[in-house]
Amino acid sequence: MATPTPTPSIPSTAAAGGISFTMPPQTAAASYYKIAPSSPITFGWNMTSVIATPTHLTIMAICTSNGNTYPIGPASLSGTIDGQATQVVWDPWAYEQQQGAVPLAAAEYTIRITDERGPGAGILGGYLTPYTGTKFSLYRPQQYTPLESWTCPGCSSATLSMAAMRPASIALFATCLIVVLSGFNLLRRAI
16 A cells, blocks of 8 residues: 655645756757757756655647647656756657658747646646746758859849849949039039
8 A cells, every 4th residue: 555645734824835947957049959860958947945855847849830739848748847857858850750740930939848637727825826937949951052052032133133233233322422422512612
């Protein structure tokens, strides 16, 4: 017979528990990670004011462009890890190789972390409040193309020559304008 887990005594004045991300640092403007073999991502956090330790955490990546939700975790389709964990290593490429995995989009994602109470859990003193705050982006690296064989998609030689001429024509117009105004000023003084 299993021994029940004791419920902690939580004071009525206890603050709601939260998460503060440490990896990627929250000072970073944007974090970009590639979807490629042997390119795992480490996410790390600290929990604050959590008195009732969660039995497990569920970590998901929510794609901001298509709304799909992807589990984050070590080779898992559930995204569930131990409740006392303060980091998780995720390999997006390995995730996509699993049977039943939904392919990842090259897009921006928001991380959601919840305890066993789920994403709809209310704010309760001493318990972990569902977290959604850290953003990151995934991209797929492209194959190297030598400069000699590269072509600009959507570009034509006429567009490129007009774009190159634009700064020259502006400079020529400005020079002519300065010459005319300077000459006019000299003529005005002579009279």
